[in-house]
Amino acid sequence: MDDCIFCKIAQGKIPAKRLAEDADMLAFPDVEPQAPVHVLVIPKKHVPSLHDVQDWSLVGRMHALALKVARDQGIADSGFRVLINTGADGVQTVGHVHLHLLGGRTMLWPPG
Ligand code: DGP
16 A cells, blocks of 8 residues: 555665564554553555454464564563554554554553
């Protein structure tokens, strides 16, 4: 998608620190961190939201990449949260499916 921010990050057209990646997905820090560690994991292919996922193994592999980043960032043992905001009530603001990895402090529950 020509006007998708996360497609541009995946393509290197918008700068982001590439923390981990493979042929299909990329992890980079969230520009508006909500926790000491706040990383986004995206598919490199444009997928607007969970509604549009066709290859569900990709979503599982995005979680595996998030776990690797959690270990790399030193928050695997203290704990972390992964979530995918979807739709208006889910407060999805970027129309390219992405997994949030949050940690480095105790997460609030319920999140509000
Ligand atoms: P969501 O509400 O789930 O759609 O979260 C979108 C997140 O994307 C939000 O926490 C801020 C982040 N974000 C938006 N634009 C950029 C950007 O250009 N670079 C980076 N690194 N993060 C971005």
